[in-house]
Amino acid sequence: MKESVGQESPWGVYTLLIVIALSVVSGRIAVVISREGDTAFLSANDRSRWCTIAALVEHGTYVIDPYLNRRGAKANRRPWATIDLVRHRGRDGKMHYYSSKPPLLPTMIAGVYWGVTRTMGMWLSDQPIYLGRVILWLVNVPTLAVFLLATIAALDRVMEDRWAKWFLAAATCFGTMLLPFSIALNNHLPAAASMAMVLWIFVRSFEQPTTTLWWFLAGLAGGFTAANELPALSMTVFWAGLFLLVRRDALIGYSAGVLVVAVAFFATNWIAHESLRPPYMHRGDGQRIATLAPAEDGEPPTAPQVLKPLIDANLAQPDSQVSLQPSRRQDRLRVVIGDSLQVGLSRVAEGQWELHHWDDWYDYPSSYWVEGRRRGVDVGEPSRFVYAAQMTFGHHGIFSLTPLWLLMPVGLVGAWTWNRREHRLLLASIAAATIVCGVFYVLRPEIDRNYGGVSVCFRWLLWFAPLWLFSAAGPAQWLAARRWGRMLAVGMLALSVASMATSLDGPWQSPWLYRFWSFLGWIEP
Structure with missing residues (x-):
């Protein structure tokens, strides 16, 4: 069923869905709190970044030593402690601890904290619950809004069937695992939002005049995706290839934007660690x-x-x-x-x-990243075959946890049915990047085959969300034309939303499938 000229714009429904999604996340952030009740930090992963943010604003350094042994309300609690840290010699010649995360994103968020503390007169180290929630809302809610708006706007431009548009808009708002990650500080939400921005600019460029400034923005977004998810550099390169083939006028602006992010990425890394490589790459x-x-x-x-x-x-x-x-x-x-x-x-x-x-830099006294200390999935999966099976259809499965993604490979295989050459080339690029990144993670050393650690999904591929939703546009329209197809699509969306809902109390927990299989005794947690 195609949308006829003069029909009411679907943006009324889009707006309602987006507002509900942002409201859900806002409500969760308003009450987010650690298990022990002394901070708004949910795991070692986000505590690592929070330590850097606090250290930058409160002490003007990337050294996080003062926060690791900081005591909370309970005498035996260290609410800022994290296992995601490295140790190396600082500029003073002494050994210090630092976050293992690339410093660009925490540096940017530190700018938000600086504004908040100057406005409210409070320090994060003194008010880690209240101020943590304020900063989290100021960072994550606008970022989530960018992801939702850009993804839905891109889909709206390439789809004709109204029901299919509403279906994928609902899937964008509630069907992926990005909602749980919106209530904690992480790199996956910014990466997905950045990728959605590039997608939208590319799609709109064939219907509206696009200036160099827009392409510069696309370059900033593409570079920022790679800065947050290193394997996403593959798609950053594929975007450049796409522009070379179909929009050569975009190359200068896009390349300039990527270059700006690259300079910022390496500059902050050098300032923090006197190294151009991110800290997690110092392991040999x-x-x-x-x-x-x-x-x-x-x-x-x-x-x-x-x-x-x-x-x-x-x-x-x-x-x-x-x-x-x-x-x-x-x-x-x-x-x-x-x-x-x-x-x-x-x-x-x-x-x-x-x-x-x-x-x-991971080798230091009391390091968690040594043989015999790592636990659960952090031990690493010895079999690459098992790892590939579990990350696709198993307890951390892309398709088993989010059945909606079953439309993605169908859409990629059916790329030839699209009328526009530009869209076919985009789908081919998405397919290539998906394969490249999937193979990359399967071929990692055993210690890195840990499904992303304790997380509600295989989080390292979350930045693909806008691209996979775009890939699902063709199959969604085909299903929308058939009554049984609509029922099937709604069923897939319902299962995906239910899976997502199991994680709304926080992203840093094992997937519900992993927990259920552990209960059945099929796997050892």
């Missing part, structure tokens, strides 16, 4: 310092044997105190020089050891 051995002579007994070198090559490399003095400490890897030791510098001592062959600069 640094540059080699020296190779030590093989030990006859196969034992690692002693501290005096290690001291000489360190002196030769100007890393120690003859009177320096050197100690060898265990590392999170069995084939490596931490060499601590005094109380401020450490290097690595790694076994590269039987009896053969190398000294190298320290570059494993």
Whole structure:
């Protein structure tokens, strides 16, 4: 059933759905509180960013040491403590703790906190519940509004059937797992909103004049998606390829926007860590310092044997105190020089050891990210086949937790039925990015095959939401023309909304399927 000229605009229904979604999130943020009742921070993941935000405004630094042992209302509670942190030498030459998250997003949110604290005269560290909720609302509700408005506007432009439009508008507002993530500080909601903005600008460009400023905005959004979700860089590149094929006038503005975000991303990373790589990428051995002579007994070198090559490399003095400490890897030791510098001592062959600069920022005393300390899904899935099955149709399944996404592959396969070449190329790009990112996560090392940690879904692909909804437009219109098709579509949406609703108390918990299967004894939590 096609929409005829003169019919009433569907934006009345769109507005109602969007207002309801934003109201639900606003209500949840108004009462959001930690399990222990002392902050508005729901897990180690968002606490990591909150620590950076507070440290920047209250102390002018990215160092989060003062917050990790901060006590709450209960004497034995550390409400700011987090496992998502790294440790490395700071500009003062001493070892400090930092958030493991890229610093660009927390730096931007720190700007919001600065405005709030100047207006309200309160510090987040003193009022982590009240002020945390205020900042969370100011950040997440507008971001969610951008995602909803941009996605629905893009779908409205390419669809003709009124019922199908309403169906996908409802799916956008309530059918994805982005609503639960809207009540906690995270990178997934901004990434999805940014991707929705690029999608909308691309779709509208074929019906309305689009200036360089619009393409610059698209570049900012595309670059910001990649800054929040590194694998989304694939789609950022595919957008550039699309513009090269169908809108060459967009390339300059789009590239300039991406460049601005790239500069901001690397600049904040350098200011925070004196490194261009994000902190979570520092998990291995640094540059080699020296190779030590093989030990006859196969034992690692002693501290005096290690001291000489360190002196030769100007890393120690003859009177320096050197100690060898265990590392999170069995084939490596931490060499601590005094109380401020450490290097690595790694076994590269039987009896053969190398000294190298320290570059494993996750290796520190009391680190959670060592063998024997990680728990649950953080241990990692040994089988790539099982991992792929669970992330698609299993306990963290894209399709099992959100049946609505079953329309996505159908829409991608049926891309050839679209009339516009530009839309067909866009669907092909979405398909390619989906495959690239899916394969990327399956091929990750075992320690990284953890489904995104304790989370209500496979959160690393949430930024695809606007693109997958766009992919579902074709199948939705086909189903809308058939009574049984509408019933099927409503059933898929109902199941997706029900699955989403199980997580409205917070995104940092295991999916309901994972919990149910654990109850049945099918898996070990």
